[in-house]
Amino acid sequence: MALLLFTGAVVVNAQQAALTEDARCGCYLIKRNETTYFKKHRFFDFRNHDHHASVPPVIESANDSPDAPVTSPFFNSTDWTDFWMISNWNNSHGVREDSTLLMVNSPNNVYLEANPSPNPSSPSKSWLSLRTQRLPKFQTTAEIESLSAKFKFVSIRMLARTIGARGAITAMFTYRHSEELAKVQESDLEIRTSDPKNLIHCTNQPSLNSEGDIEARASRNATMPDGLEWSDWAVHRLDWTPESTTWYVNDVEVADIAFQTPKDVSNIILNAWSDGGEWTENMTVGEAAYLQLQWFEILYNTTEVEKREGGEGGCNSVCSVDGSPEVGRPVMLWSNGVGRVVGMFGGWVMVTVVAVLFLVA
Incomplete structure (x- = not known):
C-alpha cells in the first residue's frame, strides 16, 4: 500500500457557507483577523x-x-x-x-x-x-x-x-x-x-x-x-x-x-x-x-486567546458570523480539522486543503 499526500488551495465564499448552530462550532473567526480565535x-x-x-x-x-x-x-x-x-x-x-x-x-x-x-x-x-x-x-x-x-x-x-x-x-x-x-x-x-x-x-x-x-x-x-x-x-x-x-x-x-x-x-x-x-x-x-x-x-473568550492554526487545539469546527445570510446565526467555514485559514478578506476565506489518499498496489 502506498501513501500519497497532496496539498492544494481552494477558496470558500463565507457568504455561501452553510448555516449552522453554535453547538456545532468549536470556535469562531472574524473578518479581517484570521489569527484570533473566539470560543463563544x-x-x-x-x-x-x-x-x-x-x-x-x-x-x-x-x-x-x-x-x-x-x-x-x-x-x-x-x-x-x-x-x-x-x-x-x-x-x-x-x-x-x-x-x-x-x-x-x-x-x-x-x-x-x-x-x-x-x-x-x-x-x-x-x-x-x-x-x-x-x-x-x-x-x-x-x-x-x-x-x-x-x-x-x-x-x-x-x-x-x-x-x-x-x-x-x-x-x-x-x-x-x-x-x-x-x-x-x-x-x-x-x-x-x-x-x-x-x-x-x-x-x-x-x-x-x-x-x-x-x-x-x-x-x-x-x-x-x-x-x-x-x-x-x-x-x-x-x-x-x-x-x-x-x-x-x-x-x-x-x-x-x-x-x-x-x-x-x-x-x-x-x-x-x-x-x-x-x-x-x-x-x-x-x-x-x-x-x-x-x-x-x-x-x-474568557481566558487568554491562543494563536493556533485551524483544526488544532480542540478547534476542529471553525465558524464565523461574518458573511452569514442570517444575522445572529453562524456559518460553518470548515470542520473535522480539514484545512486551515491562510487569509480572510471581504466575504472570502482562503483555505489550504491537505488531502491524504491510500492506494493499494
Missing part, C-alpha cells in the same frame, strides 16, 4: 418583542429611581439574566471630577419599545432603549453590564442608533475597574450628542497621561462612513484583540489603536448618561437622549 458566541435579538414593549414614564425621584422594578418580564428571562444585569448605582460619591449633576442609573430607563412605523428600511417590530433624561435636580440614566467580569478579548457588534437632545453620551465598551485611574483598562465607542452627527469617539482608556494631559495615541475622532450619522441605524463593531482595538461601522474600519490596548479580563457595558460635566455637557431640563438597539452580538 451570544446573540440578543430585540426586534420581535413588541408584545413586551412599553415605554415607562420617567421616575422623578432620585431616591426611588434605583429601586425601580424591571420594565418587562423579558428582563427576568434566563436569556437576559444569565448574561446581563441592569445597573442602579449613582455618582453621589464622585466618579468624575467635573460632574455638576447627581446621576442616577435606574432599571426604569431600560425597556423594550415598539417600532411605531415599521418599513423596509427599519422592519424591526421593537428595539431595546436605554434612556437618559435631565430632571430639575438630577440626571436619570441607564446602564447594562455583563454579569461576568472575565471577558478577555471580544468582538462585539450592535445594530444601533443614538437619538435625542444635546448633552448626553451613549457608549459600548469593555471595562476593567481600578480605584486608580491610571490602572483602569477600557476600550470605548462613545457618541456625544453635542457633537456633529457624523462624529464618533474611539478610545483605549485612560486617555490622559500622568500630567493630566490628553494622550493623543489613545484616541481617535472617527467619521461615520458613507454619509451616515449616529442617528441612523448602523452596525457598530468593536474588536478587542491582543494586538489592538479596532472599530468598524457597517463593516468599514474607522479606527485602530494599539496603544495601551487592554490586557486583562474585563466587563462589557452599554449606557446612556450625562453628569453635566465638560465631556457630556449639560442637558436642558426636560429633554432626553436614547441609545436604541435592534440586536447585540458578542464573540468572546
Whole structure:
C-alpha cells in the first residue's frame, strides 16, 4: 500500500457557507483577523418583542429611581439574566471630577419599545432603549453590564442608533475597574450628542497621561462612513484583540489603536448618561437622549486567546458570523480539522486543503 499526500488551495465564499448552530462550532473567526480565535458566541435579538414593549414614564425621584422594578418580564428571562444585569448605582460619591449633576442609573430607563412605523428600511417590530433624561435636580440614566467580569478579548457588534437632545453620551465598551485611574483598562465607542452627527469617539482608556494631559495615541475622532450619522441605524463593531482595538461601522474600519490596548479580563457595558460635566455637557431640563438597539452580538473568550492554526487545539469546527445570510446565526467555514485559514478578506476565506489518499498496489 502506498501513501500519497497532496496539498492544494481552494477558496470558500463565507457568504455561501452553510448555516449552522453554535453547538456545532468549536470556535469562531472574524473578518479581517484570521489569527484570533473566539470560543463563544451570544446573540440578543430585540426586534420581535413588541408584545413586551412599553415605554415607562420617567421616575422623578432620585431616591426611588434605583429601586425601580424591571420594565418587562423579558428582563427576568434566563436569556437576559444569565448574561446581563441592569445597573442602579449613582455618582453621589464622585466618579468624575467635573460632574455638576447627581446621576442616577435606574432599571426604569431600560425597556423594550415598539417600532411605531415599521418599513423596509427599519422592519424591526421593537428595539431595546436605554434612556437618559435631565430632571430639575438630577440626571436619570441607564446602564447594562455583563454579569461576568472575565471577558478577555471580544468582538462585539450592535445594530444601533443614538437619538435625542444635546448633552448626553451613549457608549459600548469593555471595562476593567481600578480605584486608580491610571490602572483602569477600557476600550470605548462613545457618541456625544453635542457633537456633529457624523462624529464618533474611539478610545483605549485612560486617555490622559500622568500630567493630566490628553494622550493623543489613545484616541481617535472617527467619521461615520458613507454619509451616515449616529442617528441612523448602523452596525457598530468593536474588536478587542491582543494586538489592538479596532472599530468598524457597517463593516468599514474607522479606527485602530494599539496603544495601551487592554490586557486583562474585563466587563462589557452599554449606557446612556450625562453628569453635566465638560465631556457630556449639560442637558436642558426636560429633554432626553436614547441609545436604541435592534440586536447585540458578542464573540468572546474568557481566558487568554491562543494563536493556533485551524483544526488544532480542540478547534476542529471553525465558524464565523461574518458573511452569514442570517444575522445572529453562524456559518460553518470548515470542520473535522480539514484545512486551515491562510487569509480572510471581504466575504472570502482562503483555505489550504491537505488531502491524504491510500492506494493499494
